[in-house]
Amino acid sequence: MEISQFQLDALREIGNIGSGHAATALSTLLQRRIEMSVPEVWAVPFEQISNIIGRLDAPQATIYVKVEGEAPGKAVFFFPVESAEIVVQALLGTNESRDMYSDEMAQSALKEVGNILVSSFLIALTQFSGIPLQPSVPALAVDMIGASLDAIFLEEGTLDELVLFIDTQLTGIPEIEGQFIFLPDEGSLKKLLGAMGL
Amino acid sequence: MSGVISVGMADYKTARAPDLLLTAGLGSCIGICIHDPVLKVGGMAHIMLPTANGSLGGNPAKYADTALELLLKEIAGMGTNKSRLRAKMAGGAQMFSFPGRPLVLKIGDRNAEAVEQELKKHGIPLLVADVGGSFGRTIHFDVGTGELRIRTINHGEKVV
Numbered sequence: 001m002e003i004s005q006f007q008l009d010a011l012r013e014i015g016n017i018g019s020g021h022a023a024t025a026l027s028t029l030l031q032r033r034i035e036m037s038v039p040e041v042w043a044v045p046f047e048q049i050s051n052i053i054g055r056l057d058a059p060q061a062t063i064y065v066k067v068e069g070e071a072p073g074k075a076v077f078f079f080p081v082e083s084a085e086i087v088v089q090a091l092l093g094t095n096e097s098r099d100m101y102s103d104e105m106a107q108s109a110l111k112e113v114g115n116i117l118v119s120s121f122l123i124a125l126t127q128f129s130g131i132p133l134q135p136s137v138p139a140l141a142v143d144m145i146g147a148s149l150d151a152i153f154l155e156e157g158t159l160d161e162l163v164l165f166i167d168t169q170l171t172g173i174p175e176i177e178g179q180f181i182f183l184p185d186e187g188s189l190k191k192l193l194g195a196m197g198l
Numbered sequence: 199m200s201g202v203i204s205v206g207m208a209d210y211k212t213a214r215a216p217d218l219l220l221t222a223g224l225g226s227c228i229g230i231c232i233h234d235p236v237l238k239v240g241g242m243a244h245i246m247l248p249t250a251n252g253s254l255g256g257n258p259a260k261y262a263d264t265a266l267e268l269l270l271k272e273i274a275g276m277g278t279n280k281s282r283l284r285a286k287m288a289g290g291a292q293m294f295s296f297p298g299r300p301l302v303l304k305i306g307d308r309n310a311e312a313v314e315q316e317l318k319k320h321g322i323p324l325l326v327a328d329v330g331g332s333f334g335r336t337i338h339f340d341v342g343t344g345e346l347r348i349r350t351i352n353h354g355e356k357v358v
Contacts, residue, residue: 046207047206047207047208047209047257047260049207050206050207055222055223056207056222056223057222057223057334057336057349058223059351064294066296101351101352136296137296139294139295139296140294141293141294141332143225143293143333143334143351143352144222144223144225144334144335144336144351145223146207146222146223146224146225146334147223147224147225147291147293147333147334147335148225148293148294148334149225150207150223150224150225150226150227150246151225151226151291151292151293151294151305151306152293152294153246154226154227154246154247154305155226155294155305161256
């Protein structure tokens with residue numbers, strides 16, 4: 001389906017509100033003031049995501065949540081491994097270096113953070129559309145970002161060709177960046193936009 | 199000096215020695231590599247799904263069956279002899295698992311199976327299949343020597 005600039009602008013606003021929720025939750029969790037903003041939103045065909053995320057073999061921590069409800073889809077939050085490690089250290093209250101590839105405690109902390117971030121965006125989408133969206137238990141991969149994303153994209157369900165890409169910036173912890181992706185199942189994006197009068 | 203030609207998702211490219219073909223960050227997708235050791239030419243396709251069956255148009259380079267056909271056609275146009283062609287493939291991983299949830303469709307496995315079948319149909323021997331696991335792969339294919347370099351983040355690097 002096609003998506004207009006007007007619809008994209010509206011989605012960016014929703015993204016901003018979602019990131020506001022996420023920032024509040026993260027601030028509580030990490031006991032410091034975190035702010036988040038959404039500078040940019042894109043809707044692109046999956047095959048072109050490398051134009052946005054750059055290197056497909058860059059190591060990133062990817063948290064994947066299935067979205068159930070009337071407008072099902074998949075929601076993903078990912079950040080560079082170094083950023084993920086900083087977040088985990090803040091959460092666990094330590095400066096100790098953590099092996100993000102194998103440390104189970106670090107991974108479970110990361111899933112929790114991802115879960116909060118993803119849920120915050122889903123809550124914002126629900127507020128605007130009135131369509132309830134429930135997240136599944138999160139799954140995590142710390143690996144090449146292209147590999148993680150292609151696996152998510154191709155796993156079951158027919159998907160709309162478009163990927164909704166919400167760039168997020170966190171301030172409050174230095175040098176953290178992350179990105180949120182919503183992959184609507186076929187028809188879900190139309191349903192959401194329709195429910196929001198867009 | 200050799201150049202490196204990058205193959206994107208749902209894309210295919212051909213090359214002549216000494217150039218290398220590269221595709222980065224394969225998860226459940228598969229990189230199919232074909233070469234003619236005599237002419238020292240070859241190609242690579244980065245496929246995402248087993249078959250174009252039932253899909254409404256879209257990019258034919260996305261699917262194992264149609265992508266291989268396109269790739270072979272272009273390789274044939276370089277003057278190769280089909281009986282000399284050799285194939286290698288890598289990818290087809292399962293990157294995520296949800297605890298307590300059975301995996302109904304392992305798309306990586308299905309992709310690998312589809313590629314194998316399509317190659318058989320075309321009578322092209324599959325020399326190497328580095329597939330499965332739960333990790334991403336970046337591959338470089340030397341169309342002159344047929345060497346396939348497979349790099350991972352946490353599962354080593356090898357040349358097959």
